[in-house]
Amino acid sequence: MQKRVWLFRAGFILAMLLIAGRLFRIQILQHDSWIAKAEEMHIVQSKIPATRGEIYMLENDEPVAVVLNQSSWTVVIDPQTANPEKTEKIVGELVKEQMVAKWSDIFANRNLRYYVAARNVTRDVAKKIREEELTGVYLIEGNSRVYPEGETGSTMLGFVNAEGEGQYGIEGALNEELAGKDGLLKTVTDVNNVALSIGDDNVRVPAEDGKNIVLTVDRGLERKIENGIRDYLKEKSATHASALVMDPRTGRVLAMATVPTYDATNYARVEDGSVYVNPVTEVAYEPASICKTFAFAAAIEEGKMTPETTYYNPGYFTIDSQKIENAYKGQLGEITMQTALNYSLNTGSMTALMLLGGSTQEITAKARETLYNYYYERFGLGKYTGIELYESPGTLVGPHDEVYGLNAFYANMTFGQNLQLSMIQVAAAFSSVVNGGNYYRPTIVAGEVTKDGEFVRSEQEGPVRRTISEETSATMRRMLYGTRNSRRLYGIDKTGYYIGGKTGTAQTIIDGAYSFDETVASYIGYGGTEGELPEYVIMVKIWEKGQKIEGEKDAMPLFDKLSNLTIDYLKIRPKGV
Amino acid sequence: MRNQYASRYASYGRNQNIVRHSSRTLGTITVSLTLVLIVVLLALIYVTQGAKATGYDYDISRVDSEIAELQAQKEDLAVEQARLTSVVASENSEVAASMENASVAGYAQE
Known part of the structure; x- marks a missing residue:
């Protein structure tokens, strides 16, 4: 008996x-490993997505939303378990517009388990699909951008891709500000996946939502300019055109339109990816003879010429063994610089360059240096302007480059x-030529709308630098007015307004050689x-592959149309009213 | 023996405040049961509070869901409003279709 008791004990x-040994092993030696496994089971760590900022344009100086967010659903099909006929009949009818795949493709391989059938499905439709309780049909909630103005300004606005990253336009260039910063949620959950407040490791870092950006662009004007271009192109052989409307007194962009546009909601359906790129x-x-404005302004500012200064126009100059001709073959002989600008004579702008170097016969190093100083340093040509969009810096050959x-080269640069x-x-530089000589950084951001809905305006920047004097600017306005009005073959300006321009x-x-068979008109x-x-500056550009498009014949009438439209829209009053 | 009692009574006689106590201690079982009871009570309190906290967590979760739902509805309404007040919608409206283009803008002379 005693022995049995002893054995039992x-x-x-x-x-x-x-048991103690096992507990020691689990609780002491393998402590971290088991804790990690336990946390994996009942602690949920998830991202709190930041809400992407909305984009606004202005109307009557008040912000109106043009890009918003909306919950949307992606319809996913499991071809292995879904009933092809029933699914196609019910789901296909509900998401006809949002389909991203063909039903025949979805059910072509029944071994697949995941096939995205439709995207950007609305709440109501998603609810109807859910109520059908279809086998093998799943709904994944997400967020999508909504464009109530349709394709208006699409090239300027850009789009957001499937990964939620802004691409092109404002969406791409200001992606960081718009995206905000995701937060973090780490919490203990119960079997129902409900977050519990017990536990020491709960972490909640709130998301920082993206900024709601307000553009300087006027919604109504943008739409009118875009429609104006679209209507105009119907009469032309070209299908591509851009227009920029700026306030030369501030550098603010009032409209930035390009045709063709695209549907940013279905950006992936675009066949020609070049429409994503903002041509502005x-x-x-090469903006061509528009640059004569800058060469003439430089020569006048340097005191080397006036609009009445004369020179002998032989129809061409030979420079560095290259014969550089005028496009217009008339007005030969002794003519004024105003006439040279009116007829856009290359010999006139080349003469202005020579005058910058103190000569009338040759282009000196001083002439090149002075022109470069004006082009690059003063007018900001060939470098970033600082606008809040993706930019091309362009190229400008230096006065001593080994070319x-x-x-x-420099002779060509005078006529663009x-x-x-x-x-x-070009538009920012031109604005400084006509606004009294002040260069403003072009801007497209007017401010932001806070979470409380308050519109906080960006501080208005002053002029960055002076490019030319007020006197030179006034002279250039007269010259450009003279040029436009001496060549009003197609343009019709309203009376009481002072409008000047250059083709x-x-x-x-x-x-490898310049050709007149394909030209770009501006x-x-x-x-x-x-x-x-001036209250506005408008620049237009028309182009088409293989087409000869001319500044005077094609681009100027578009400017006329948009100029009149802008006067009406901005309610600019004529003189004496 | 007599002297012994005599001295005891004598001491009572000297100090009338002295009282006699009989020792009454809890038994082992009672102590154990009491301890178990206290532990159970504390555990019940803990469980009750935990359940109460979890109940709040469910409330919070439900309110969070409601907020998210209302937020989504607000977004939908904002989108609908933006669509209805868009320039595109105005252009395509029946009112716009029945309007004529104005070719000349008149200004009143001061």
Whole structure:
């Protein structure tokens, strides 16, 4: 009896020791490992997504939303378990517009378990699908961008891709500000996945929502300009055009439109990806004779010429063994610089360059240096303007660069060839030429809308630098007015307004040489009440592959149309009213 | 023996405040039961409070869901409002379709 009791006790103690040993192993030696496993089971760590900021335009100086967020659902099909006929009949009918795949493709391989059938499905439709309780049909909630203005301003606004990253336009360039910062939630949950407040490791870092950005762009004007371009192009062989409307007194962009546009909601359906690129800021090109404005302004500012200064126009100059001709073959002989600008004579702008170097016969190093100083340092051509969008800096050859035929290069630069500039660079520089000589950084951001719905305006920046004097600016306004009105073959301006401008027809380089078979047409002009500083600057550009498009014949009439439209929209009063 | 009692009574006689106590201690079982009872009571309090906290957590979760739902509805309404007041919607409206283009803008002379 005693022996059995002893054996029982010994067995009991041994069992206790084994359990204690096992507990020691689990609780002490493998402590961290088991804690990690336990936490994995009942602690949920998830991202608190930041709400992407909305984008607003202005209307009557008040912000109106043009890009918003909305919950949306993605319909996913499990081809292995879903009933093809029933699913297609019910789901297909409900998400006809949002389908991203064909039903025949979805059920082509029944071994697949996951096939995205539709995206951007609305709440109501998602609810109807859920109520059907279809086998093999799943709904994944997400967030999508909504564009109540349709395709208006799409090239300027950009889009948000499936990963939630802004691409192109404002969405891309200001992605960091719009995206905000995701938060973190780490919490103990129960079997129902409900977050519990017990536990020492709960962490909740709130998300920082993205900024609601307000653009300087006027919604109504943007739409009118875009429609104006679209209507105009119906009469032309070209299908591509851009227009920029700026306030030359502040550098604020009032409209930035490009046709063709695209549907940002279905950006992936775009066949030609080039429509994503904003031609106003991202594409540098040769703006051609528009640049004569800058060469003439430089020469006048330097006191080397006036509009009445005369020179002998032989129809061409030979520089660095290159014969550089006028596009217009008339007005030969002794003519004024005003006439040269009116007829856009290359010999006139080349003469202005020569005058900058103190000569009338040759292009000196001083002439190149002075022109470069004006172009690059003062007018900001060939470098970033600082606008809140993706930009191309363009190219500008330096006055001492080792380039074959440097003088010929500079001669070409006076009439806008052999350099690459963006429309925004040209428009900002032109604004300074006509606004009294002040260069303003072009801007497209007017401020932000706070979470409380308050519109907080960005501080209005002053002029960055002076490019030319007020006197030179006034002279240039007169010259540009004279040029426009001496060549009003197609344009019709309203009375009481003072509108001036300059054409540009750029040859394109085909097989390494400039060709007139494909040209890009531009026009830049200013407008406002007669006797007052200009209230708007408009630059237009039209292009089409393989087409000969001219500044005077094609771009100027578009400017006329948009200029009149802007006067009406902005309610600019004529002189004396 | 007599002297012994005599001295005891004598001491009572000297100090009338002295009282006699009989020792009454709790038994082992009673102590154990009391301890168990206290532990059970404390455990019950802990469980009750824990359940109460979990109940609040469910409330919080439900309110969070309601907030999210209302937020989503607000977003939907904002989108609907933006669509209805958009320039595109105005252009395509029946009112706009029945309007004529104005070619000349008149200004009153001062």
